[in-house]
Amino acid sequence: MLLPDYYEFCCRVKIVAGHDALEKIPELLTERGAKRPLIITDKGVASAGLIDIVSAAQKDRLFADLIADNVPPDSDLRVVNQLAKLYKENDCDAIIAVGGGSVMDTAKGVNIVVSENAEDLMAFSGVGALKRPLKPLIAVPTTAGTGSEVTQVAVIKDHEKHLKMAFGSYFLLPDISVLDSRMTMTMPPLITAMTGMDALSHAVEAYYCLQKNPLSDAHSLAAVRMIYHYLPIVAENPSDRNARLSMAVGACLAGIAFSNSMVGLVHNLGHATGSVCGVPHGICMAIMLPYGLEYNMHKREEAIAGLLLPMAGEAIYRETPPAQRADKVVSLIRQLNADLNTITGGRHARFFKEVKDREGKPLVPREVLPQIARAALSDGASIYNPEDTDYEDNLMVLEAAWEGIPLDRNKIKRG
Amino acid sequence: MNSVPVFAFTCPVKTNSGNKALEHLPVELAGLNACRPLIITSAKAVGRKAVRTLQNAFGDSGMTLGLFDGVTKTADLGLIEHLKNICLEKKYDAIIALGGYDIVDAAKVLNLAVSLDTADAHKLSPETPVRRHLSPLVVVPTAAASGLETSKFAHFSRRIYSSEYLAPNLVVIDPRLTRAADGKTIAATGLAALGRAAESHISADANPFRDAYSFAAIRFVKENLPAAVIKPADKKASLAILNAASMSGCAASDANSARLHKLGQVFYEMQHIPQGVIMGMCLPHVLGDYLQEGINDLASLLLPLVGEDEFSRTPAAKRADAALAVLGRFLADLYGALGKDLPRNLREAGVPGYIMEDILDVLDKDNEGPYLRTVVERIAE
Amino acid sequence: MSIVKDIPSAKKPLKRAYVGIFLWFTGRAIQAAAKVDKEVKKEFDNLPDDFTFSLGCLPNGPWMVIGKRNGAVKYLGGNPSQHKVHVRLAIKSVDAAFLILSFQESTALATARNRLITDGEVPYALAVIRILDIVEVYLLPKIIAGLAVKRYPKQWSAGRKLGGRIGIYARTILGI
Structure with missing residues (x-):
């Protein structure tokens, strides 16, 4: 295990996980001296009946009027301010966020406003503007993928001023993340597959990106083992509660790994494809993941080979000659995408030309690839990728990922 | 592969490890809203050179450091009470424990006394309830460490204090001191x-x-x-x-x-x-x-x-x-x-x-x- | 006498001076590169008209400021508080800056090692990092620049390298 010349690692979040972990929330609130939590969620989560499960677990701590389910899919400053008002008017003393990325972002924004008595959220944007602990925030993720229950960033949009405010601080880490198998049980196979591949991409990229360190590595390896093993199982048997819980734990481990080691090319091109074509994030991650590995192979072969044991187990590891282990990792991930494609009846896309909208229209026409390649130059994930990327590199990778053919590694520019 | 039983885990400690890690301390403390740290150590146990290395890391920061370098194995709540009063009087806003074992234990208990604003530190006990974050505590270990420096435990005066809030916010591992x-x-x-x-x-x-x-x-x-x-x-x-x-x-x-x-x-x-x-x-x-x-x-x-x-x-x-x-x-x-x-x-x-x-x-x-x-x-x- | 001593922190005049001189030199080199190198010029062309960025050390400097003023890229001195800065690259300490600016640690590695804090709009910050990489390739001999950037640009023509290098050095020293 490599010890870098210098590294930093931090995940202060308390993880509580189990089939009935939600029942621990009242006790956790008491430990923090909190009595009146505000529950923040969105309509989708509420209509799936998940808030009922969270509520039932609160027993006498439940205040029905303190459930806000109006978080939009895209975080919105107005909603943040409105929820902060609700919090203050009701003398709340903690926040429970139930949902995916935008719910977590919104809850973090509300927490800044109520803890710092902020009139203007903008004053706290950027890195390191927060200097002290905020109010207790409990995160209850409802997808096993984003890892936002353990990340220290939040993005809030001011739609009136067309501003995107980014916040980064260890004080934005939730105090507690509660991983409960009931929260992901009703996710349909397609969503399960794409969010699961999102989690896998976090674990894998964290293992080869520049900021990797022994603790992020240990989290990555455990995450890769759990996600690779359990993802096909939950996609096939959505009601397997042990597999669901393992996926939630795996995605959380992956979230811890990548928020400390950062992500690279897969996220860089994936973000760009998402913003140009509106392809769901998880699909982009699933398609790009083998290419991120191939593109960085000449700089990170040893690390990539190190993923074979946690993925494939001892027998395959033993049978694969050392020089072929990294390649084997890439082919196993391609195979996983193919298996998920089969399990979902062909709906889990393996390459960009397979991605279609509801009407069956291709979402990523080949002509937009140059536009995506250019957009990727403005995405921060490129900083942490081991190998440099420019416009031509991006385009080459995107074309291969569109067609679904492996990268021609001889064409990758080296220094 | 077995399924996962119900469990909880937390590690409140941030790790900074490696070359020039100490020199990041002024920025790290600023991030914790602290600008007047008190160093708790034992010059006898860690050596004068280690103390100087830590002091020098604050070069150019403009900060003034407090230094208590007399922690001994027999440190008791009397010492904590004395140090607590000095902390409150001189307005130290963070504690840096340099070394391992008893030094860190004493720093953890001192942090408890200062943060809870205990009227008389002699009354502190493992039963004292802790329900909120304490003041920033940084541990800078030297070669002789028990490992418990980063834990939620403090073994002090033959009693064991235990709370996740006792664990340091940050551990700084610098090769000049290890x-x-x-x-x-x-x-x-x-x-x-x-x-x-x-x-x-x-x-x-x-x-x-x-x-x-x-x-x-x-x-x-x-x-x-x-x-x-x-x-x-x-x-x-x-x-x-x-x-x-x-x-x-x-x-x-x-x-x-x-x-x-x-x-x-x-x-x-x-x-x-x-x-x-x-x-x-x-x-x-x-x-x-x-x-x-x-x-x-x-x-x-x-x-x-x-x-x-x-x-x-x-x-x-x-x-x-x-x-x-x-x-x-x-x-x-x-x-x-x-x-x-x-x-x-x-x-x-x-x-x-x-x-x-x-x-x-x-x-x-x-x-x-x-x-x-x-x-x-x-x-x- | 109290058992607690108060110790004011020392100064680091030599490291500060080295870092200060290097920042001054790099600042003037960026100003020069914006005139000599097409790629650097293009990066600046894509940035807003009053674009300004700073590079320096926490908590107390030194700093350098570069800005676009009336279409030209200018080294604006060492005081960021006088300017509205779009992108701030802050190194966590003078010692960390010394590591980076004496080429013991590349900019990419320093970022990866959490020594460099980037504040500002991400696309702008990325442009600044690309500009710094190109300038480093011009200023440094290949063996050192190869450490300082992720991928040394082998495909540059000998003419670009040599011509650019002479041009940038001459302008940096003359301050034009």
């Missing part, structure tokens, strides 16, 4: 880390989050302790051992089984023998007993101990035995390299017979007392 004066010191630190990490890793209540810390700790000790012992001035190896110590404390904060810890602690408190020395003696016996009892997963030690290749070649049924054999050879090599400097039993450690009775008395009060007694008997000669 080099040991001799092989024995770093061996003791490494063995304590190994003992704590191993006991956490195999325990029945282990979970994947905690395992990440124990896995990395075991691997670092196995890969780096021999080099660090032969060449105590080796920066890279000692840095890795102190990393392992720090990780082992994070894992041990959360673990219930702690036989090795209890044995190490009692001899440290009564005889000031570094915990790792005793834990090294007990390791084969205690792990062997765990294997016999069949509750703990000894096989899980093999991968961090030997790496992927040897692990994959060993059939699943033989992994527990293989792990114990590897540990046995590892310890034998260490004892071989250090000769008389690293005692193999209590007689070599010079524990006088009349103290043994007192030690056994203390152990008897533990709920595992009768068992711990058998281990002490086995390491006597």
